[in-house]
Amino acid sequence: MRKSTALGLALALVLLAAAGLKLRLDAIPRRTMPGSSVIFLPSGKFLRATTFGYSGFLADLLFVWTIQYYGNPQIPDKFQRFENIFSAIAELDPRWVDPYEVAALIAIYDARDVRLALRMFDLGAAKNPGMWIFPYQAGHYAQLYLKDYALAKAYYEKAMALPGAPPIAKRLFANAAYQTMDLRTAWETWSEIYETAEDPQIRKIASNHLYRVKAAADISLLRQALDRYRERYGRWPSDLERLAASGILSPIPKDMDGKDYAYDPASGGVKTAVIPWKR
Amino acid sequence: MTVKVIALNTFKEAVRDRILYLLLFFAALAIVLSRVLAVLTVGDRTKVVKDVGLASISFFGALMAILIGTGLVYKEIEKRTIFTLLAKPIRRHEFLLGKYFGLVLTLAVMTAAMSLIFLLLVFAHTLTVEVRLLVPVFFIFLELCLLTAVAILFSSFSTPILSSLFALSFYLIGHFSWSLETLLKRTRPGAGRAALRVVYTLLPDLENFNVKTEAVHGLPIPASLFLYAPAYGLVYTAFVLLLAVLVFRRRDFV
Numbered sequence: 001m002r003k004s005t006a007l008g009l010a011l012a013l014v015l016l017a018a019a020g021l022k023l024r025l026d027a028i029p030r031r032t033m034p035g036s037s038v039i040f041l042p043s044g045k046f047l048r049a050t051t052f053g054y055s056g057f058l059a060d061l062l063f064v065w066t067i068q069y070y071g072n073p074q075i076p077d078k079f080q081r082f083e084n085i086f087s088a089i090a091e092l093d094p095r096w097v098d099p100y101e102v103a104a105l106i107a108i109y110d111a112r113d114v115r116l117a118l119r120m121f122d123l124g125a126a127k128n129p130g131m132w133i134f135p136y137q138a139g140h141y142a143q144l145y146l147k148d149y150a151l152a153k154a155y156y157e158k159a160m161a162l163p164g165a166p167p168i169a170k171r172l173f174a175n176a177a178y179q180t181m182d183l184r185t186a187w188e189t190w191s192e193i194y195e196t197a198e199d200p201q202i203r204k205i206a207s208n209h210l211y212r213v214k215a216a217a218d219i220s221l222l223r224q225a226l227d228r229y230r231e232r233y234g235r236w237p238s239d240l241e242r243l244a245a246s247g248i249l250s251p252i253p254k255d256m257d258g259k260d261y262a263y264d265p266a267s268g269g270v271k272t273a274v275i276p277w278k279r
Numbered sequence: 280m281t282v283k284v285i286a287l288n289t290f291k292e293a294v295r296d297r298i299l300y301l302l303l304f305f306a307a308l309a310i311v312l313s314r315v316l317a318v319l320t321v322g323d324r325t326k327v328v329k330d331v332g333l334a335s336i337s338f339f340g341a342l343m344a345i346l347i348g349t350g351l352v353y354k355e356i357e358k359r360t361i362f363t364l365l366a367k368p369i370r371r372h373e374f375l376l377g378k379y380f381g382l383v384l385t386l387a388v389m390t391a392a393m394s395l396i397f398l399l400l401v402f403a404h405t406l407t408v409e410v411r412l413l414v415p416v417f418f419i420f421l422e423l424c425l426l427t428a429v430a431i432l433f434s435s436f437s438t439p440i441l442s443s444l445f446a447l448s449f450y451l452i453g454h455f456s457w458s459l460e461t462l463l464k465r466t467r468p469g470a471g472r473a474a475l476r477v478v479y480t481l482l483p484d485l486e487n488f489n490v491k492t493e494a495v496h497g498l499p500i501p502a503s504l505f506l507y508a509p510a511y512g513l514v515y516t517a518f519v520l521l522l523a524v525l526v527f528r529r530r531d532f533v
Contacts, residue, residue, distance in 0.1 A: 054338070
């Protein structure tokens with residue numbers, strides 16, 4: 001009994017000594033190269049071939065490591081291998097949506113590179129051609145951060161054609177079409193939304209957009225006619241009836257509610273008499 | 280009847296093996312610790328819990344099949360208890376099949392235990408009993424049945440260490456052989472490609488039992504897989520067991 005107690009004590013002492021040594025070792029300052037481990041990351045295709053059936057689990061580990069890696073502000077040039085890292089995760093678990101979205105968020109807010117974020121969504125869309133979320137999100141990013149409505153329109157068009165896409169994808173597409181002055185597409189899409197919507201609120205929104213699209217087309221027409229009037233007479237017409245009387249544009253278009261557009265004879269400017277959202 | 284008696288005895292022997300409980304403990308620990316990994320991730324945490332849980336069941340199940348299976352027959356030979364057994368009216372294939380089914384029974388119990396812990400953890404996250412997650416577990420069990428047969432085959436003529444290495448190699452090859460298809464696509468038509476196709480077709484393809492990704496992402500699993508994957512497992516297992524019986528019958532214990 002005494003012998004076993006002594007042994008137990010000895011064991012505890014050795015363990016304590018090891019713990020003490022560990023703490024001492026931790027206190028020794030060591031030079032580290034933040035983020036150096038990333039150079040050992042093989043390409044995604046090679047990585048997948050060596051997962052032996054545990055690709056999902058390895059994707060989890062790599063993703064968790066990636067979050068810590070990009071959360072470390074001390075790592076220089078951490079975006080140099082950004083696409084390599086996230087494409088490796090995509091190869092391991094192509095169906096996992098979170099890494100693509102997180103990659104895009106890091107690309108936007110940390111790397112400040114919208115094109116990089118879009119490439120992440122493109123990667124997600126390439127790996128999951130049936131998922132609407134990637135072109136939909138890419139459309140948002142193109143619209144919000146690049147103000148590139150033509151690109152946003154192309155993304156929304158892809159998204160709305162995919163199964164399960166939310167109805168808002170079509171509305172965003174129609175709006176992007178309006179912003180690129182593709183008024184015919186905008187009119188057709190908003191008309192379709194107006195005719196098929198069951199929610200009165202959505203119908204109201206679609207109606208306001210239709211008003212805006214028609215107004216844009218009419219105002220463009222009116223401006224061209226006013227410019228021609230000024231070329232001919234050297235001044236703006238005193239009112240729109242005079243423009244009609246000149247034979248340049250007749251009849252004068254009215255807005256969707258049958259009201260006249262507001263005309264300023266001093267500047268030749270034309271605008272809607274009401275704000276479309278307050279009709 | 281003889282097979283059943285040997286199987287039950289093998290089961291009783293296997294459940295007394297400490298290594299089994301050690302592996303079960305580590306499997307349970309890995310499943311429970313998936314919670315920690317889930318906390319570190321961004322987005323869907325349940326996905327991580329499911330991935331780690333299924334990977335743990337598969338990995339530790341394979342270790343159980345290999346480490347216990349490779350010692351089963353060898354131990355009987357080493358301890359010379361096989362002389363007593365074979366002196367009785369027991370045929371050699373009955374002995375081998377008894378050993379096999381005994382270990383399969385042990386693995387079934389262990390897989391059930393691991394699955395229970397896994398489902399409880401998933402329930403703690405989602406508050407739903409995701410019975411669907413038992414589908415990949417069923418496929419993992421099919422893989423373990425095949426791996427057990429392989430372990431018994433090597434155990435019938437080699438030492439446990441070598442048998443473990445061979446069985447582990449079989450496991451790795453089984454999960455790597457699908458990549459031969461990529462090589463096939465890049466090989467020019469001819470004798471080389473034909474030979475490669477034969478190798479590709481004959482090598483075990485354990486990826487046929489891997490539906491973990493589909494289950495975790497809630498993707499549909501093709502109905503034909505439920506028919507052909509178990510059939511493939513059954514036929515391959517029968518082949519390996521037959522090979523083991525042939526090898527075992529040729530062994531001279533005197």
